[in-house]
Every structure is written in structure tokens, then in C-alpha cells.
Amino acid sequence: MSYKTNATGQNLSILALAEDILEQTKGITKYLQANNLAAPTFALDSPDPPETPEYRELHNSLKTSLEDLQRLVDGPRRWLRAFCCTGYDLGALQVALDFQFFTLIPAEGAVSLEELAQKVGLDLDRVSRVIHQLMTYRFFHEDSPGFISHSSTSLVMLQDEELRSVVHYSLDEMLKAAADCNISLKANPYEADQNHNPFVTRHGVGIFEFYKRNPEKARRFAKAMAGLRRMDRHLDTLLKDSFNWSATKGTVVDCGGGNGHISRTLAQLYPELNFVVQDSNSDMLAEGQEQLTDDIRDRVSYMQHSFFEPQPIKNAAAYLIRQCTHNWADRDVVTIFKSFVPGLESSSPDTPLLINDIIIPEPGTWPRHQERVVRQVDMVMLVNCGAKQRSKSEFELLLKQADARYEIRNVYDNGPLGLLEVYLHRGLPN
Structure with missing residues (x-):
């Protein structure tokens, strides 16, 4: 069973929560046994929990109940005391790194x-x-x-350099910037973009310039991003499973696609499709070219292009922009969306613009633990780029500002990384 809580957290019972936790724990145990998986322990050789959608759902429900029980047992004062002191514990972790x-x-x-x-x-x-x-x-x-x-926790930090890089850059660059949120917002109460954000307040330059000037930290950041991609493989689920790729024929343009890891994955799944990976970073494009395998080498190509410039590829089957808009302020995203119009106008009316990013839910519509994760990423973007994650209505507003003909036909927001299926309606003036 799943213990339901209302938005205000009223009417929670310690005993009911504890009984629910027991039942949910039994459910996880039954799932592991049914799939011949070992239950996690604190032993050094204990396996990681599975990354299946079924297990993640069980995990998220149990974690929400565990958090509620701890909050009730602690009470608000004791919990706040521990929460506000977390920074000191992270300081110890930074020293260890x-x-x-x-x-x-x-x-x-x-x-x-x-x-x-x-x-x-x-x-x-x-x-x-x-x-x-x-x-x-x-x-x-x-x-x-x-x-x-x-x-087991410190051993995985020893063995996994990419994971270690995720934790280290988060503390060394990002947590320090987050600590200056109040200073940054007081200095720029009505302006937020790549040049006006807590990262700039703390480090003196924007995040992209910072890594140009600090090549050692840039290498660590690149390893961290590779580690995050590996840990977040489940984020590809909606993109792969929701949109009807099997009915799509022709060339997919992956805009801001970095080294093209998502295009390579889709190319292996859908042999009838070709992919062009566009990015302004030539090093990322070269890295992706080196990672091509023989089975997809003739169907995935790379092209240096900024998504702020008009889209040069015509007659595409689809345009994809994935986890890019959250790096940019609203006016920049409007420019990005405008840049797709020439390509869409020169393609079939059935050619979609696929926006694959977090779609912020309405408050209280997701379990609190899951909502916290996406809103945490929203705060990451506020700190690092003066940007944000957006709700469906916020995306729609920016699309209409870019071109009145844009219309969202399908929304897939039942996962940590959502998908908007957008078309350029030809019956309207731009």
C-alpha cells in the first residue's frame, strides 16, 4: 500500500507511517526476491540497488514515508537545527576530497x-x-x-572517479556559489542571466568562462558530467518511449547535443533514422566523432553550430533540444526558439520540435521527495547560470513570444525529465 499525505502534511500518524514503511519494505524485498536480486547491505561487496522504473517507484514512495516519519519524530526545531548545520558536514567532505x-x-x-x-x-x-x-x-x-x-560509501568514491568528480565540483565550485545567493540577488534583484547570478558573484566570471580559465577544474567538470550522464541513464526513458520514433523517417537534428550520446543511443535503436549532432563546442563534437561505432558511423554526423543562430538544416524529420534551455534566461530561450523557425518552415508540417527537459510540476502534484529533486535542479540553474527549469505554461509563453504559430500538441511530464512535442502551425501568421 502507499500512505497518502495531503499538501500540508496534516493528519499524519507515527504509527500509521511506521506500519506503511513496513509494508513498503516488504514490497521492495518481494521485488528483489522475484527478480533474483540481492538486498542491499552496508557490506563492501553489496550491489547497488537496481535502476528499473519499478524499483524507483518503490524507492520514491518509501523514501517519502521515511522522511515524514523522521520529521514527526524529530519535530521542527530539532530537524531545523540539523538541517542548517549540513554545510559543516559538507565542509568535512570537501577536506576529504x-x-x-x-x-x-x-x-x-x-x-x-x-x-x-x-x-x-x-x-x-x-x-x-x-x-x-x-x-x-x-x-x-x-x-x-x-x-x-x-x-561501502567511501569505497565507491575511491573506485569511481567520475562520481568523485561529481561530488568534488559540487562542493568546490557550486556550493561556494550557492552560499552567495543572498549577495547576488540583493545586487541584481530584477535581473538574472549568464552574467548576473551567484556563480559570477562568487567566482568573478560566468561558468563557461570560469572553466576556460581553469583547465584542471574544467577536466574535473567534464568527468563529473560524464558521471551524471551515467547515473541518470533513466532520464532518457520518456524521450525514447513516449515519442513515436518508429513512425519518423529522415534526419533528426540534435541541437546543442554535445558529444551526441543521445543521438548515438537513438541511432542504435532506430536504424531507419539519420542524426546530425550540432554544438558550438568543437571539442565536444570531436569527442563524439571518436566514439562512433561501425554500426552507426554512416548515420550520425557532427556539425558546429550555435542554437542561437538560424537553423541551417532543412527538411528534417525532427529537431531535438535536450537539457539546454535550462541554462539560459527567458529572453535567451526566446532567441533559441526563434532560431528553429527557418528549419521548421522548410520542413514538413508534421516535423516536431522536441524539447526534452524537466517540466516543473504544479506544487504538491508530485510526491514531495520527487518534486524536491526537480526543484533542486531549478536552484542549481539559478545559482550557476541565472536561469531556471520551467513549467509547461512557462515553456508555452516563451514559445509564443518566439513565434505565435508554435503549439504544444503533446506533453509527457510523468518522469524526471519531461518532453514537449511542439509544432509550427502553418495556418497562423508568425
């Missing part, structure tokens, strides 16, 4: 705190304090006093 604790502790066996302190060039007291604080989050183990080994 900057000073390479995760890679200096061996995968097997243990290292003494004294030896670790010598290796990282810090005094024993602060190394010990950081380690012991992180241990309260199940990072690391202290099997005997003064000797530290890995836990």
Missing part, C-alpha cells in the same frame, strides 16, 4: 590516522576530526582505534 583521503586509504586493509595525516600534510587533530565526522555518515570505518578503512 581536496586532500585525497579517499584515494590514499587503500581499497583493502587500513591506514593509521598518523600515516594519513603525514601523507596529506595536515595535523593529526584535524584529520581525525574530519574522518570521525564523516564516519557518522558511514564514510570510512575504524575497525581498531586509530586505523581507518573504507566503508
Whole structure:
């Protein structure tokens, strides 16, 4: 069963929640057993939970109930005290990353705190304090006093450089920028874009210029983005399963497609389609070209092009823009949408513009845990780019500003990454 809560969180019972948690836990256990999957433990060799839609639904429902139970047991004051102190815990994690604790502790066996302190060039007291604080989050183990080994959580940080990069850049660049939100918004209360945002307030330049000037951090950022793509493979579900690709014939133009990973995936699934990946970053295009396999090499090509410029490819079967609009302020997105018009006008009336991005739900219409995730990404865009994630109505407004003939015919918003199917209505003046 699934315990239902209303938007205000009233009428919740500790006992009812606990009983619901038990039933949901049994449901997860039955799912794992039915699929011959091992239940997760804290052991070093414990497998990751599955990434199937069925398991994610079970996970999200249980997590919402667990959070509600903790909030009720803690009460608002105790919860707020812990929540506002999270930044100090993240400071400990940043020290562990900057000073390479995760890679200096061996995968097997243990290292003494004294030896670790010598290796990282810090005094024993602060190394010990950081380690012991992180241990309260199940990072690391202290099997005997003064000797530290890995836990399952810290071991995955050792073994997965891309995941480690995700965590490290989030703390080193982004959390510092987020801490300056109030300063940035006070300085620019009515303006937000690539040049007016907390990242610029903190680092002095916009995010793209920052990585041009800091090549080492740019490499880490690239690894982090690769790690996020790998962890977020389930985000491709709506794009692959909702739009009728089988009925589409011809060339799909992947605008702002980076290295073309989504086009390569779709090309393997739909051998009747060709793909042109467009991006302004020549390095990303070259990287994608190198990753082409023989089975799709003659159907996926790369082209340097900015989606702010008029679309040069005519007679396309579809135009796709994926996870790009959230990087830009409203007026920039209007320019992006205008740039598609020449291509759409020169294509069939049945050629869609596919906008694959988070579609922010109306407050309270999603389970709170799931809504928090997409609104968290919205805050990421506010901090980093002075931009935003948008609701369906916000997308529609910007499309109409770009060209009155735009119309949204289909909306797929039942996943973490939504899809808008947009057409240029030929019966209206532009």
C-alpha cells in the first residue's frame, strides 16, 4: 500500500507511517526476491540497488514515508537545527576530497590516522576530526582505534572517479556559489542571466568562462558530467518511449547535443533514422566523432553550430533540444526558439520540435521527495547560470513570444525529465 499525505502534511500518524514503511519494505524485498536480486547491505561487496522504473517507484514512495516519519519524530526545531548545520558536514567532505583521503586509504586493509595525516600534510587533530565526522555518515570505518578503512560509501568514491568528480565540483565550485545567493540577488534583484547570478558573484566570471580559465577544474567538470550522464541513464526513458520514433523517417537534428550520446543511443535503436549532432563546442563534437561505432558511423554526423543562430538544416524529420534551455534566461530561450523557425518552415508540417527537459510540476502534484529533486535542479540553474527549469505554461509563453504559430500538441511530464512535442502551425501568421 502507499500512505497518502495531503499538501500540508496534516493528519499524519507515527504509527500509521511506521506500519506503511513496513509494508513498503516488504514490497521492495518481494521485488528483489522475484527478480533474483540481492538486498542491499552496508557490506563492501553489496550491489547497488537496481535502476528499473519499478524499483524507483518503490524507492520514491518509501523514501517519502521515511522522511515524514523522521520529521514527526524529530519535530521542527530539532530537524531545523540539523538541517542548517549540513554545510559543516559538507565542509568535512570537501577536506576529504581536496586532500585525497579517499584515494590514499587503500581499497583493502587500513591506514593509521598518523600515516594519513603525514601523507596529506595536515595535523593529526584535524584529520581525525574530519574522518570521525564523516564516519557518522558511514564514510570510512575504524575497525581498531586509530586505523581507518573504507566503508561501502567511501569505497565507491575511491573506485569511481567520475562520481568523485561529481561530488568534488559540487562542493568546490557550486556550493561556494550557492552560499552567495543572498549577495547576488540583493545586487541584481530584477535581473538574472549568464552574467548576473551567484556563480559570477562568487567566482568573478560566468561558468563557461570560469572553466576556460581553469583547465584542471574544467577536466574535473567534464568527468563529473560524464558521471551524471551515467547515473541518470533513466532520464532518457520518456524521450525514447513516449515519442513515436518508429513512425519518423529522415534526419533528426540534435541541437546543442554535445558529444551526441543521445543521438548515438537513438541511432542504435532506430536504424531507419539519420542524426546530425550540432554544438558550438568543437571539442565536444570531436569527442563524439571518436566514439562512433561501425554500426552507426554512416548515420550520425557532427556539425558546429550555435542554437542561437538560424537553423541551417532543412527538411528534417525532427529537431531535438535536450537539457539546454535550462541554462539560459527567458529572453535567451526566446532567441533559441526563434532560431528553429527557418528549419521548421522548410520542413514538413508534421516535423516536431522536441524539447526534452524537466517540466516543473504544479506544487504538491508530485510526491514531495520527487518534486524536491526537480526543484533542486531549478536552484542549481539559478545559482550557476541565472536561469531556471520551467513549467509547461512557462515553456508555452516563451514559445509564443518566439513565434505565435508554435503549439504544444503533446506533453509527457510523468518522469524526471519531461518532453514537449511542439509544432509550427502553418495556418497562423508568425
